[in-house]
Each structure stands twice: as C-alpha cells, then as structure tokens.
Amino acid sequence: MGIVDLVSEIPLFHGLHGEQLEEVVDIVADQTFGRGQPVFSEGEEAAGFYVVVSGRVKIFKLSSEGKEQILHFAEPGESFGEVPMFAGGRFPAHAESIEKSRIFFFPRAVFLELIEKDPSLAMNMLAELSMRLRRFTRLVEELSLKEVPGRLAAYLLYLNGRGDGSGDLELDITKGQLAGLLGTIPETISRILGKMSSLGFIRVRGRRITLLDRQSLEDLSAGGKFII
Amino acid sequence: MGIVDLVSEIPLFHGLHGEQLEEVVDIVADQTFGRGQPVFSEGEEAAGFYVVVSGRVKIFKLSSEGKEQILHFAEPGESFGEVPMFAGGRFPAHAESIEKSRIFFFPRAVFLELIEKDPSLAMNMLAELSMRLRRFTRLVEELSLKEVPGRLAAYLLYLNGRGDGSGDLELDITKGQLAGLLGTIPETISRILGKMSSLGFIRVRGRRITLLDRQSLEDLSAGGKFII
DNA sequence: CTTCTTTTTTGATCTAAGTCAAAGCGCACT
DNA sequence: AGTGCGCTTTGACTTAGATCAAAAAAGAAG
Structure with missing residues (x-):
C-alpha cells in the first residue's frame, strides 16, 4: 500500500x-x-x-x-x-x-x-x-477515586465494549502492563482477578476472560466493594 | 472596562x-x-x-x-x-x-x-x-507515582515559583481544597505539614508558609522519603 | 464582644495494597 | 521433547494513608 x-x-x-x-x-x-x-x-x-x-x-x-x-x-x-x-x-x-x-x-x-x-x-x-x-x-478519576478492583472491573467492561460485547474477551497486553495502566502492580492484579473468579464474576483461562456477572462488575466499577 | x-x-x-x-x-x-x-x-x-x-x-x-x-x-x-x-x-x-x-x-x-x-x-x-x-x-504522575509528602512538597515549590520565589508564600486555597487537589484528605495534609514543620523544612502560620529547607523539599518531591 | 460556622488539628484504629520471596506455568526456540 | 526465560501466582509481612471521633482554632455575622 x-x-x-x-x-x-x-x-x-x-x-x-x-x-x-x-x-x-x-x-x-x-x-x-x-x-x-x-x-x-x-x-x-x-x-x-x-x-x-x-x-x-x-x-x-x-x-x-x-x-x-x-x-x-x-x-x-x-x-x-x-x-x-x-x-x-x-x-x-x-x-x-x-x-x-x-x-x-x-x-x-x-x-x-x-x-x-x-x-x-x-x-x-x-x-x-x-x-x-x-x-x-x-x-x-480512576487513580484517585476508585480502588483497584473498581479500575479493573471498568477495564474489563471497556474491553468487552471494544470487542464483540459477547462477554468473551482476550487481554491484548500482559497482566504486568495492565497493572502499569491501572496504577498498581502485577501481584495485585493477580489477586483481584482471583477474587473475581472465586466470586463467579468472571472466568480466567490465561489471557482469555469471560464475563459471567456483568452487573457485579458494573457495581464494582461504580465504587462498590467486594462482599466476601 | x-x-x-x-x-x-x-x-x-x-x-x-x-x-x-x-x-x-x-x-x-x-x-x-x-x-x-x-x-x-x-x-x-x-x-x-x-x-x-x-x-x-x-x-x-x-x-x-x-x-x-x-x-x-x-x-x-x-x-x-x-x-x-x-x-x-x-x-x-x-x-x-x-x-x-x-x-x-x-x-x-x-x-x-x-x-x-x-x-x-x-x-x-x-x-x-x-x-x-x-x-x-x-x-x-503525582497521583500514581508519588506519595502524599512528595505531592505536597511539589505543590509548595510550585507555589513558591509562581510567587516571588522568596520562600514566603500564602496558600490561596483552604487546606481541604489542597487535599482535594493532591488526591488526599485534610487530615493527611495537616499531619504532613506538621511533620515538615517539626523537621524544619517549613514554618506554618495559618495560611502563611515559609520554606526553610528547599533542598529537602526538592528531595521529597523527587520521590525521597521522610527520615524521621 | 459573643455566637455560629467553617476549618484545622490530634489521636486511635483499620485496611487496601505494596514489598519481598519463592514457586509454578507457559511459551518460544533449539 | 527438553531447556530457559518471562510471566503469573501465592503467601507472609509491612505500611501509607483512610476513617472515625472529638477537640481546638479561626473566621464571619450579628
């Protein structure tokens, strides 16, 4: 071209x-x-x-x-x-x-x-x-007013919106880079993804993530807390 | 006019x-x-x-x-x-x-x-x-990569630069607003100003602040820590 | 001056998330 | 298939700074 x-x-x-x-x-x-x-x-x-x-x-x-x-x-x-x-x-x-x-x-x-x-x-x-x-x-706003789970939830929803919106998405960056983007560190990303999984909000297989409970993610993104 | x-x-x-x-x-x-x-x-x-x-x-x-x-x-x-x-x-x-x-x-x-x-x-x-x-x-950068003392030091140096550079300056906003600008809360601002005073970096009288040790403030602003 | 209201300070406590260290995985490449 | 290297996870620990509560100061208004 x-x-x-x-x-x-x-x-x-x-x-x-x-x-x-x-x-x-x-x-x-x-x-x-x-x-x-x-x-x-x-x-x-x-x-x-x-x-x-x-x-x-x-x-x-x-x-x-x-x-x-x-x-x-x-x-x-x-x-x-x-x-x-x-x-x-x-x-x-x-x-x-x-x-x-x-x-x-x-x-x-x-x-x-x-x-x-x-x-x-x-x-x-x-x-x-x-x-x-x-x-x-x-x-x-995210760095100052949201906690890391909220930022991560917002990012997942954003990625889903950019994609086909089906709930299936693939991270196009490493989790370390994602941490750098969300103002945190890889360990924290890992722990929070783990928590989201165990609560049934998402399913993670490597870089493939499926959103299972969009409402809960929206709530987190809007400032809600994890209910252990 | x-x-x-x-x-x-x-x-x-x-x-x-x-x-x-x-x-x-x-x-x-x-x-x-x-x-x-x-x-x-x-x-x-x-x-x-x-x-x-x-x-x-x-x-x-x-x-x-x-x-x-x-x-x-x-x-x-x-x-x-x-x-x-x-x-x-x-x-x-x-x-x-x-x-x-x-x-x-x-x-x-x-x-x-x-x-x-x-x-x-x-x-x-x-x-x-x-x-x-x-x-x-x-x-x-400040919100994500600096701690609150660093942000505050940077702001004081910035104010000094905007003013006559003499080391004497007057906050033109309340400490509560300053907290809102630096991504923290008034209590924290109060405590850190107190610490800076007790270490001899600044002197505070109400809204009037005098910079006494510019080097230490620069160090803080660049990512340094308080040495108790 | 006295009374309110708004700011600021101080103390005690709690918590999210960072640090450090060590495995565990997974992918790329010979 | 095996060997490495980079990525990811997990656990134990530490800490900066938020929260809650209350007192003290400082302004503003009558």
Whole structure:
C-alpha cells in the first residue's frame, strides 16, 4: 500500500483533499521500531510528532524507583507526542514501541505551516487532543477515586465494549502492563482477578476472560466493594 | 472596562485583529456566578465553553461516596469546558465557582465557525489544550507515582515559583481544597505539614508558609522519603 | 464582644495494597 | 521433547494513608 493511502486512513487527516494530502505525504518520515525500542524519552527536545501506522506504542511515566505508570497505548491511526508542538518545551512522557511498529514522523515546522493553512486539519487535531483530555480525566478519576478492583472491573467492561460485547474477551497486553495502566502492580492484579473468579464474576483461562456477572462488575466499577 | 478590552486580554484571543475581535465579542455571553454556585455538572450537554474573567472556578470529579478530586482551578484568563466542543459528547467533570466570578460563555456553533476561519484562534486553542494535557500528565504522575509528602512538597515549590520565589508564600486555597487537589484528605495534609514543620523544612502560620529547607523539599518531591 | 460556622488539628484504629520471596506455568526456540 | 526465560501466582509481612471521633482554632455575622 502506498504512503498516500496509509496517510489518508489516519483519522487526523480525514477530510483533506488530494492536494493537501500530497503536502502531508511530502513531509512524512517513514520509520520502523522494534519491540522494546524507545521512540522518545521524557524531557527530550521535540522535533515533531508521530502517528502509529502499525504495531503499538506505550506512552508512560517513570517514578524515581522505576515504577511505571502507563498513560496510553497508541494504536494504529493514533498520533502521539504532539504536546510540545503546540505548547512548546519537551516531551512530557516516554514513548516505547512494544512490538514491531511502523511509525510516521511529521516534522514540527512544516506541519505547523500545513495546519495554519488548513482549518480541517486544525479541527481534527483539536478533536484528537480533546478526546485525549477526556481520557486523562477518566484516568485521574480512576487513580484517585476508585480502588483497584473498581479500575479493573471498568477495564474489563471497556474491553468487552471494544470487542464483540459477547462477554468473551482476550487481554491484548500482559497482566504486568495492565497493572502499569491501572496504577498498581502485577501481584495485585493477580489477586483481584482471583477474587473475581472465586466470586463467579468472571472466568480466567490465561489471557482469555469471560464475563459471567456483568452487573457485579458494573457495581464494582461504580465504587462498590467486594462482599466476601 | 469594555467587553472588547476584556476579551482582548484573554490569552486564547491574543493575536486576533480588530474585526475578528468584534466577532468574538458579538457572540459572548457575560455571566456572573456566586461563591459555591455550579457552572455546569459532569454529564451535562454542552452548549459552548467558558472563560474566567474574574474570580475562580474549581474543575473536579466526584466519587460515588462524595470524595472530590480537583482537576484544576481555572483562574482569570483561562478557559474551561472546551472538550465537548471538539470531541462531542458531554462535560467530563463538574465546574463550580468558588468565589464571586465573572465568566464569559461562548456558544459552540458560532465559535466553531470563528475558529475555522481564523488559524491563529485555532493555534491558540491547540496551545491551550496542549498545556492542559501536560498538566494532566503531571497530575497522573503525582497521583500514581508519588506519595502524599512528595505531592505536597511539589505543590509548595510550585507555589513558591509562581510567587516571588522568596520562600514566603500564602496558600490561596483552604487546606481541604489542597487535599482535594493532591488526591488526599485534610487530615493527611495537616499531619504532613506538621511533620515538615517539626523537621524544619517549613514554618506554618495559618495560611502563611515559609520554606526553610528547599533542598529537602526538592528531595521529597523527587520521590525521597521522610527520615524521621 | 459573643455566637455560629467553617476549618484545622490530634489521636486511635483499620485496611487496601505494596514489598519481598519463592514457586509454578507457559511459551518460544533449539 | 527438553531447556530457559518471562510471566503469573501465592503467601507472609509491612505500611501509607483512610476513617472515625472529638477537640481546638479561626473566621464571619450579628
């Protein structure tokens, strides 16, 4: 598939016409990253921003003791690293490719020119940043106002919603990464999944999880407690 | 002071020329809110967004048990409530005026037209949302990766930076609100301030706080522990 | 000044979840 | 099939910080 087709499938560039699309294609740098390879580090000077074409990129913060809080997994079609483009300064978090990924890089200066000329590009970017703000709001809420069982229940329901909604789902990340995303540690995830299983809320076979009692999960997610 | 002057002082509208400024002024609704009065609630349908002219607005989430996590205090010149404008859907958090506040409201549809016509308005908005994303990133980091003493130390150093940097500072919010901002409760704030005092890091007289040992505060903020 | 209300502090207790350590599994690869 | 390495689970223990209750201070209002 040609670059133009790939670019035209990126939500950020939806609604762009042929000529503008060509301009975008002209400035893109096509990059490949292996599993575990960093795309950028927190505090680095930003020369531009990125869009995932294929693979997956983990966006995360690191504590002084090495604990990591995952902010987001950027999936194909999603952009990341735009904050310094518009706010100045440096990257506020780390980005690492967690599988073989193809990534488009857009240099800052040229892209800013494009966006200033093209209202629909600006609107798309505003929508993208707004959705990210909403996601962050939810993350803050979960970290601060819910206990770990509630966060985990919410995540399972979310995964179910993303999937076919049948109640059968497959974790697309390791439980360690899930812990990093939910602001906890693998042991805690393991214990809580065990508890959910023994209470009959779910059934776990490796990474396959079946939701058996959606109501109880909703209750947990809404702030309810386990009734031992 | 006329509306035009007030609008022209809002960072979001910097760089707009006379004619465009007039258009903005034409669509603004000038509103006043008393202390404790809600501006909007989470989940409400959004008809537009807001800018604080004077006073202060608390943006926050509420847990099912009534605990509140403050996301931000919007100060004069700052906008809030834009997410649904660009991402669709509803307000992701509550907004409440915590003192007598004058607030400009901008209706969604008309503002979207303006922004599509005016690249500098779009760029300003992109910058604003980006800075907010950066702030949220920091909030997530603090909630998830730092203990409460570290968050508090970071906040004191931040306040000192915002002020004259002399080491003398005055909390502009109650300690209860500070607790809500740092993801904890007033008792904990009280105890930690007490500990910091007894270790000679700070001196507290009501809301006036003097930083005595900045290095120790920096250490705490960077993840260090109290050495009893 | 006196009376209320709102904040702040202090003490005692409880608990969710982190830490440390050790098995146990499962998958990838020769 | 066997060998390793990374992932996951389990158990014992520790701890930061929440909860509950009550007193003390500090403001605000008459």
